[in-house]
Amino acid sequence: MFTHSRSDFPQGFVFGAATSAYQIEGHAHGGAGRTIWDDFAAGPGNVVRGEDGALACDHYHRYEADLDLLQAAGFDAYRFSTSWARVMPDGRTVNPEGLDFYDRLTDAMLERGLKPCATLYHWELPSALQDKGGWRNRDIAGWLADFAETIMGRIGDRMYSVATINEFWCVAFLSHFLGHHAPGTRDIRAAARAMHHVLLAHGTAIERMRGMGLSNLGAVFNMEWATPADDRAEAAEAAALYDDYYNHFYISGAFKGRYPDRVVDALGPHLPDGWQDDFGTITAPLDWAGVNYYTRSIIAPNDGPWPHHNSVPGPLPKTQMGWEIYPQGLRDFLVRTAAEYTGDLPLFVTENGMSNADTVAGGVVQDDARIAYFQSHLAAVRDAIAAGVPLKGYMAWSLMDNYEWALGYEKRFGLVHVDFETLERTPKASWHAFKAMLGGD
Template identity: 45%
Template sequence: MWRKDFLLGVATAAYQIEGAVDEDGRLPSIWDTFSATPGKVLHGDTGAVACDHYHRWRDDVELIASLGVEAYRLSIAWPRVMDAAGRPNETGIAFYRNLLQALREKGIQTSVTLYHWDLPQHLEDAGGWRNRDTAYRFAEYADLMSRELAGLVDFWSTLNEPWCSAMHGYGTGHHAPGRTSVVEANQAMHHLLLGHGLALQALRRNDPASQKGIVINVGRGTTDGDTAADRRAAELFEMQHNDWVLDPLLKCRYPAALYEELWQDAAPPVHDGDLALIAAPLDFLGINYYFRTNVRADDNGGYVEVPLEGVERTQMGWEVHPDGLRDLLVGFHGRYANLPPIYITENGMACDDEVVDGQVVDGQRIAFLNRHLAAVDQAVKAGVDVRGYFIWSLMDNFEWAFGYERRFGIVHVDYATQRRTVKRSAQLVRDFLAQRRGRP
């Protein structure tokens, strides 16, 4: 089914697991501010403690190794490694260096994301991703980390899900910093992608042996409507969700129809040379996929979500639709002649998991993972170059605006005691990998 070097790994993000938000020189991030604002996060939860990974990382490395996975995807907390003047925080950097070295010693490949949403608050105070200068500050951060950690990282990703950072952070207000302007969302998107292009230069300069790319979230849009307007609505959904990011990366342009039909007054603030930087060749493209969205035409030439009845859903309320992953991968393969090798960098589901008699039997998640891996296999057989798959997530954690209620992990976390319990899904992953390596 898979090529011999097909990677199977697990993934996490710094703010969701580390805790220790005010220790060893770490500065506040936009998520510290946002989650401390009443009404922004379910139950008033914050990432102040999370999974206490900052203090328990050695045990967590042993946990990862015990699962037999071949790779671990993590992110660096920008506020932990630099001060407000851009000077390195040696204690914060040492945390990541020690973590990466320990993973290397276990034979686990490392996939490091530079930005998984935790912008230093002092940069947001200066305009955040609305401000072009933030892209240059991001490049300085990428330069520092790729010099400090060169040789310890197999895969560098500049950004995780710039769509979420731009749209949910600046367009809908669902995520930090909680702003609500489509114009600002387009400013943020452009500056995120500009930061990606600038950071890519630093990564190539400082750590040439590593693979460099970006991680994007993609969405499958379909319609149960029967009009041409409904079908166009589904196209516009995917254009806004996918092409808004992929076209500048792979076609050196933003999709014109997006601004002609949806966002007439929200054109990105492009300067000469920006798009050439953004469209620099990638060694890989990370794809995060979770669900399908059903839409119909609205009265303004756009679309509105119309949830389907009678479909399987996760604890998040998201439809389980593995065919959407296959269809998107095959579609990208046909649309982008320069599509780089792909890693599925996040795929998984939230369940209302409980420990019963010392075990967590998460049958829905097991079925979810099996069906999505089968969808990836179908895409590979259709010619798509997919080289790995990372389960989201290694362990239950702070699920952004949903706090600690939604559990995505293949390892259960009791947040009161920080006890980790390997779920049945993780046991099956371990057994599968042992079998693949020819061990009993």
């Protein structure tokens, strides 16, 4: 169990758990269209065992029981995402079944006293839009805004909050430069365009939703602390560059209307023409910002192509993903984000959690490592609040084990265990720890 209690956090502090559409819903149901993840998974070697999200956790049919688990644990909010390809199978044409599903889901949250915290886009781009260039095509800014208008025209009146895009770095750099996620591109020019267009699409969607009268609008930035591998100046510079293109690029664009010099020096020739003129849209005012945090990277310089560095193993205990457990990074990011970018704007930890090789034994999942992870990161949250950060909530990743993208169903992040053969849900010890802390039923 945790040593923290709800009373250790400010009055009104929001506790929630998070998921994403493609990872849990079961994309084969409800008239959803094909996505870049269906295509990516069909390519040899891209995803463990070639697994996709066709069934996932079958949340599409089991959402009421899943929301019951959130309510029973005492959570205040549910951070979920809407599938663009479910609502618009070809990215442009509306599927009434998709709108109906999110309408039912929203009402079911409210019936259980859960605050609906929506994210428009969590990586499941319709394949038909990828055929038109996807995130490399400037037109995607308008496409996302049209999707925002469509889905929020149906459920926006009942949202507690709405974020545009989950994890800009993953959408752009991880997927278009490193090629580890869909669409699996490894192209510096495609990456530079995606990095800019993802921010332009964010700002355009914010402007569109603001025009609809929606409020409490934000964006979610993933952050990974960069530590130099040694005391050399070259290692310090490599870590600073990593920090710039991973952490600073997107939040600096959104809040300061500029990109870090180190990144522009390298990617400037590959950015789209006239990119400097888009910051008026990219900096559309926000009501809050979210930080997703899991780990740090130890950065060493190398003689390879740009960015001329790589991550090396660190000395700290690691999760099932091989990620170091470094709670200090969460505290430091929250303090830095408020000091350098957001000021008094409310911040939320929108994702934080760990994968663990969980098994069910006698009907119990004793995930002590995950309890320890949350214990230390909740302590970091309290330290940030004590340092004056206007932090308003914390969302655990994830409510349940799910489709972990290129790693298929192998890595388990959930508070609730899912048997992917029977789809049986078993709350883990970490779920019970949250229940005890939050005063669940």
